Amino acid sequence: MTGPDALSFADALAAIGRATGLPQVFRGDKDTYRAGQLARGRPAETVERETGAYTSLAALGDARPSDTVRRVTGRHPKTFEIYVREAAASGAWAPRTP
Numbered sequence: 001m002t003g004p005d006a007l008s009f010a011d012a013l014a015a016i017g018r019a020t021g022l023p024q025v026f027r028g029d030k031d032t033y034r035a036g037q038l039a040r041g042r043p044a045e046t047v048e049r050e051t052g053a054y055t056s057l058a059a060l061g062d063a064r065p066s067d068t069v070r071r072v073t074g075r076h077p078k079t080f081e082i083y084v085r086e087a088a089a090s091g092a093w094a095p096r097t098p
Contacts, residue, residue: 002064002065002066002068002069002077003065003069003077003078003079003080003083004065004076004077004079005065005079005080006064006065007080008026009026009028009058010026010028011080012026012080013025013026015080015081015084016084016088016093018081018084019081019084019085019087019088019093020084020088020093022093028058030051030054030055033047033050033051033054034047034048034051037050
């Protein structure tokens with residue numbers, strides 16, 4: 001299922017950056033991501049799972065919007081921009097203390 005708009009990873013991160021006020025940059029390089037996450041002390045298993053998911057999604061390419069949400073729920077889906085604003089307001093990307 002998709003929202004009403006086709007988004008690239010860069011588009012999605014830009015929306016998250018606008019919602020949080022924290023600029024996000026997508027470089028598309030899983031090796032750089034992996035090295036950075038491991039350097040931050042994240043568990044290797046988690047990082048590998050994330051890079052595997054990214055690789056799978058990237059292989060699919062950008063999704064084409066569908067009307068599945070509207071057909072199943074009877075209402076139009078939220079835009080990703082609205083979703084991330086609501087998520088940011090609820091603290092979804094708030095810094096966490098270890």
